[in-house]
Amino acid sequence: MIRVVVFGCGVMGRKIARALLDKKSFKIAGAVDINPEIVGKDVGTLVDAPGLGVAVQTDAALKTLDADAVVLTTTSHLPDVAAQIGRCVEVGFDVVSTCEQLSYPWKRHPGVAAELDKLAKSRGVTVVGTGINPGFLMDTLPLILSAPCLRVDAVRVRRLQDSARRRIPFQTKIGTNLAPDEWRRKISDGSITGHVGLLESIYAIAAGLGWKLDEANESAPEPILAERETPSGLGSVRAGRAIGLRSTAVGRKGGRSVIELEFVAHAGLKDERDEISIEGDPPIRQVIAGGVPGDAGTVAVTVNTIPRAIEAPPGLKTMMDLAIPRWTP
């Protein structure tokens, strides 16, 4: 039985808490949040498990908790997350976080990464960032699919999702039902963010293959506009307004584009799928028909990574350093 502290009791934290309760390998040993409206409440009441008897506390309570690991789902802002992780590590907890930039922090935030690595090693614990994407579909899985290749020339990944089937905050994040001007303004000012983590996935693939890229670039997301009235979780979208977005990122080496990632999410997308193509000898053409749903996938990959993080040697790790990810009972 692995004792887990749920750090962050928002939408994702609650889904993770629910998944932990549904599995026989885990026990919720504590819950932490900053929201005064839920501090003091039994976390069970937030996840359809009344009477669980685990109070939501502030992070000052971390050092009083008897646990093995922390699942941290507070924010995507790495410096904030790093401070929170630091507090968990000081107490001696392994940490698994959904913070996108933590999935491969060595390129964008090498200083923060080096400090976390040093701290984790000094306390004998493991820290890892994961999720469905970044963390699995667009980095770990393409790397794994390169194992049967004698030669790899290029890696291409496409994720195509019908956003109308995702949770509302995701539909908001990709600018659903905004007019094109408004969409572009909100992308520019950061009030909608699009997908976060394409560059982290490129950095992870390059590191895993031992490739030194000349450059890695993410293009500004482009809106996808409704061609006809389209239902969404944010109302029916009139033709000409945004139903979602397309994001791409490319890694180049020796004048060639060797890593290409494409992320498309919009309401009403047909033929959802996750595609990985490896150009090489032999070439690999993989499709996951129907795609992997983002929310369930993130919860599952995160929870299923906890035992792998606990087994791993101490330090700040990425998914490629851990034993193969897999379902945990």
Add this chain to the structure above:
Amino acid sequence: MIRVVVFGCGVMGRKIARALLDKKSFKIAGAVDINPEIVGKDVGTLVDAPGLGVAVQTDAALKTLDADAVVLTTTSHLPDVAAQIGRCVEVGFDVVSTCEQLSYPWKRHPGVAAELDKLAKSRGVTVVGTGINPGFLMDTLPLILSAPCLRVDAVRVRRLQDSARRRIPFQTKIGTNLAPDEWRRKISDGSITGHVGLLESIYAIAAGLGWKLDEANESAPEPILAERETPSGLGSVRAGRAIGLRSTAVGRKGGRSVIELEFVAHAGLKDERDEISIEGDPPIRQVIAGGVPGDAGTVAVTVNTIPRAIEAPPGLKTMMDLAIPRWTP
């Protein structure tokens, strides 16, 4: 630069030696075989690299070699392989082997496995069995694809290959161009073997998911007979004669079949592919269109596993204990 001894210089050993020469991470530090016709020869002359200057020697020379790891491709017979591995381990070499039964030896040969594990730990080295199948497509990859699942009810894997595109020994092994009676007699007396390793893949999947199976059974292979004159590497096969085989294996738990593996290889098979289906929440439907070619795949997975074995803690490991498999430069 990882210094590798090629132990076994048959068809597979030579392909592996060639792959090692083509990569910048490896150097061939020695070659071992029992065949008096090649002992004393430069292994380079066997792999289109004349002047390599690495003589094929008997395994008595192992202790004189300066190397990091051994790739062992001698035989599928585990007790013989275990003795050879023992000699490598005594010298302090990590060992990666294509022996099918070594890919998950804990169920069929627990005594041999425990002894190898103890020996490897005492010498501080890692031993692992791998290959495309068993080792990757029908065990490691399905396990990895369970990572985005909250719940796993069943795992189904199908490998469909056009054997006419494979090397001749493979086409012989599946009884190509035999009359049905002859095919059945040769399968019964073991002079043709079909695919080896379906049960190892079932054991590996069950272990990885923490499932205790009630039973795991492999059915006797069935011949696939030509419906019309069919070209093969063993001549044109008349209608009614064997063009290949179908093998299946099933793992059961709680009265349900929870792991199903199907291996089909015959001359002229259309739509080659590798399919993995996970029944669960969410379900996963993966297809590798065109499939992964067996020979190149085995060479690649084996060579690409060497760095992972070297990094791993000591002992007898399986692929699920190592860091994620991936291409090595």
